[in-house]
Amino acid sequence: MDGPRRPLPTEWNQVVDFFNDNLRFDQSWKIDQEYPLAIHSKNLNNIRVLSINNELMSGAVMKMHIMKCSMGLFKVAAIGSVVTAPEHRNKGYSHEVLKDCLQAAEEQVCDFALLWSNLYDFYRKVGFELAGSEVSLVIDKEMNAENPEVKILETNKIAPEALLKLYNFHTTGTIRTVEDIKAYLKIPNTRFYTAWDKGNQLLAYAVEGKGADLNGYIHEWGGMVSHLVPLFSHIRKAQGRTITVIAPNNSSNLIRSMKPYCSTVNHGFLGMIKLLNYDNFFQKAIRYSRNLGVDGFIVHKDGDTFLIGCKDKIYQTTDEKDIVRIIFGPMNEVDYKNFDQETQTVLKQLFPIPFWAWGWDSV
Numbered sequence: 001m002d003g004p005r006r007p008l009p010t011e012w013n014q015v016v017d018f019f020n021d022n023l024r025f026d027q028s029w030k031i032d033q034e035y036p037l038a039i040h041s042k043n044l045n046n047i048r049v050l051s052i053n054n055e056l057m058s059g060a061v062m063k064m065h066i067m068k069c070s071m072g073l074f075k076v077a078a079i080g081s082v083v084t085a086p087e088h089r090n091k092g093y094s095h096e097v098l099k100d101c102l103q104a105a106e107e108q109v110c111d112f113a114l115l116w117s118n119l120y121d122f123y124r125k126v127g128f129e130l131a132g133s134e135v136s137l138v139i140d141k142e143m144n145a146e147n148p149e150v151k152i153l154e155t156n157k158i159a160p161e162a163l164l165k166l167y168n169f170h171t172t173g174t175i176r177t178v179e180d181i182k183a184y185l186k187i188p189n190t191r192f193y194t195a196w197d198k199g200n201q202l203l204a205y206a207v208e209g210k211g212a213d214l215n216g217y218i219h220e221w222g223g224m225v226s227h228l229v230p231l232f233s234h235i236r237k238a239q240g241r242t243i244t245v246i247a248p249n250n251s252s253n254l255i256r257s258m259k260p261y262c263s264t265v266n267h268g269f270l271g272m273i274k275l276l277n278y279d280n281f282f283q284k285a286i287r288y289s290r291n292l293g294v295d296g297f298i299v300h301k302d303g304d305t306f307l308i309g310c311k312d313k314i315y316q317t318t319d320e321k322d323i324v325r326i327i328f329g330p331m332n333e334v335d336y337k338n339f340d341q342e343t344q345t346v347l348k349q350l351f352p353i354p355f356w357a358w359g360w361d362s363v
Contacts, residue, residue, distance in 0.1 A: 003048070003049055003096075004048045005100075006044065006045055012041050016030065016039065018056040018059055018085075019039060024212060029188040029189070033187065033211070034187055036186065038363045043061075043062075046061070048100050049097070057088045058083065058084040058096075059082075059097060060081060060083075060097045061079070062077050062105060064076070065361060067172075067175070067355070068174075069172040069354055070354060071353045074111040075110045076357075077102075077108070077110040077114070078115065078362070078363045079115040079363060080116065082094055095125070101113075102276065105276055106277065110276050110277060114271050114273055114357060115272050126274070128273065128274045132356075133249035133268075134246055134248070134249070134267075135246070135265065135266070135268075137255065137258045137262050139232065139236050139244065141260075141261045142236075145232075145233035145261075146237075147227075147230040149197070149198065150231075151197075151198075152230070153194050154191060154192065155194065156192040163185075163205060166205060167181075189210070191207070191209050193231055194231075195223065195227050205223060206221040207221070207359070208239075208243065218245045219246050219359025219360070220360055221245070232261075267330070275320060278301040282299045288350065289350050292349065294310070296310050296311035297350065298310065299323065306320065306322070308347075315339060329352025331347075
C-alpha cells in the first residue's frame with residue numbers, strides 16, 4: 001500500500017479520473033469543472049490519495065480558505081470528495097486518507113476543518129461534530145413580489161468585479177478574488193440570476209444549483225433585501241417549482257421578509273467542524289471577548305481537558321464537541337444548564353459566532 005500521500009504531478013489526469021469515476025460517473029461534465037478551485041493542479045498539495053500496485057484506491061480533497069466573521073479571520077480546511085473505490089471499501093482506507101488530510105491541515109496552521117456530509121458517525125470517529133447554524137427557507141408559495149423597476153436576467157455573462165463588490169458586503173464568508181469568481185461562474189449545471197436597475201447597475205444576484213449538488217437550492221446571493229425578494233420571486237416563477245434559499249442565521253432581515261412565502265423554515269447545522277490549532281483559535285476567541293467588553297473570559301486546552309469560563313468560574317470538559325457547539329452553536333438552555341447564571345450570560349453574549357460558508361466554497 002502506497003499512502004496516504006500527495007499525488008505526483010504526473011498522476012494528475014489519473015487523479016481527476018479517479019474522483020470522476022467514483023463520484024460523477026453519471027454526469028456529462030468532469031468533477032474538476034464542478035470544483036474548479038479544489039480539484040485543480042494548483043491545489044495538488046492539498047489532495048490525498050492511497051494506491052496499491054499503482055492503482056488509486058482512495059482519495060480526498062482539501063481546499064484552504066481564509067474566512068471572515070466578527071471573531072476575526074480564520075484559516076479553514078474545507079474537506080470533501082472523500083471516497084474509496086467500491087471494490088475496496090470497508091478496509092479503513094478512507095479513514096487513513098482523512099487522517100492524513102487533518103495532519104496536513106494542522107501543519108498548514110489551519111484553525112479548524114469543515115466538511116459537509118450525512119455520514120455523521122464516520123466523521124465523529126476522527127473528531128468532527130455537527131455545529132454552526134443554517135436556515136433553509138422553503139419557498140413553496142406564489143410570491144408575486146416582482147418590482148417593475150428591477151430588470152431580471154438569467155445569465156453568467158457578468159463582470160466578476162461587480163459580483164465581488166456585492167459579495168464583499170457580506171460580513172461572514174470566504175475571502176475571494178476576481179479570479180475565484182471567474183472560475184465559479186463556469187461551474188456546470190448552475191443557474192445564475194441577476195437584478196439590475198434602469199441604469200444597468202447590478203443590484204442583486206442569486207445562484208441556484210452547482211454541478212450535481214444543490215439542485216433547487218439558492219446557495220449564493222448578494223444585494224439588499226428589497227432587491228433580493230423580487231429576484232427570488234422571479235426564480236420561483238421561472239422554474240415553476242419549490243425553491244429553497246439557504247442563509248446564515250444572522251440574516252434576520254432576509255429571513256423575516258421571506259417567511260410569508262414559506263410554509264417551512266428549517267433551522268439546521270452548517271456542517272461538521274473539527275478544531276485543529278487550539279491555541280491560535282482560542283486566542284482569537286479571547287481577543288473577541290475583550291473587544292466586546294468581556295473581561296476575564298477563558299478558553300484553553302490543557303492536555304486532554306478543555307477549560308472554559310469567566311474569571312474564577314472555570315468549567316472543564318474532555319469532550320471537544322462541547323467547546324465546538326458553544327463557539328459555533330447551536331446551543332439551547334439545556335446545553336447551558338451546567339454553567340452558573342453569570343457564566344451563561346457571558347457565553348450567550350459571545351457565542352455562537354456568526355460563522356458561515358457559502359455554497360460555492362463547498363468541496
